[in-house]
Amino acid sequence: MASRQYELVYIVSPDATEQQLADLQALIEATVSRFGGSLDNTENWGRRKMAYEIGPHKEGVYVLHQITGAGDLVKELDRRLRVADQVIRHLLVRTDEELRVAERDRLRRREAAARRRAARGLPPEPEVAEPRVEGEAQDQDQAGREA
């Protein structure tokens, strides 16, 4: 089955007790494992002030999970979070595509840099990213290389 990476952030009501928080955590873990997914990472951001009020709440407890699993797992998780009383807001997004694109870009850039270095007769590896200061300086540099 297609395995994808997701990121889940949910906001729990600040009135929730430790027990309720633990229950929610357990609920998510159970759901994830039942659908054959895995919980990669959990971060508790703790209580923080929200940018706007959601219902009667001015602050909330933020929890982040990174999950690997399939689409039906996410569907079920989404449903469960929507009906959970203590959860005032949640966001569940897929991340693997973005990560892959970022990785590809990084690789492509490194290759291009290596190629440029090779063209200048330098060893491709020592890769100290020169800080770009001025667009013009960059242009001159490039012109000099071509000449």
Added chain:
Amino acid sequence: MANDMERGGGRGRGQKGGDKGQGQRRTMFRRRRVCKFCAEKIDSINYKDVKMLASFIPERGKIQPRRLSGTCATHQRKVQVAIKRARQLALIPYVTD
């Protein structure tokens, strides 16, 4: 031609008598020519990074347009998605009065 259109647009948007401000408006905003993300080689734009996103949100809470921030199309699109996600999570306000 292009000049005419631009002036027409300015008149439509501004209030009466706002024509004179045209020349000034140019200089009011600082112009960044280079896309921040291309220049600094940042690949992924994350909705959790509120500090970074804050630089694309002026006073009012709107998303700063490309013509002001100088961001390239690809990265502006990513910024836009990130800001919208952050708004859902109440990390960033939808509007500030």
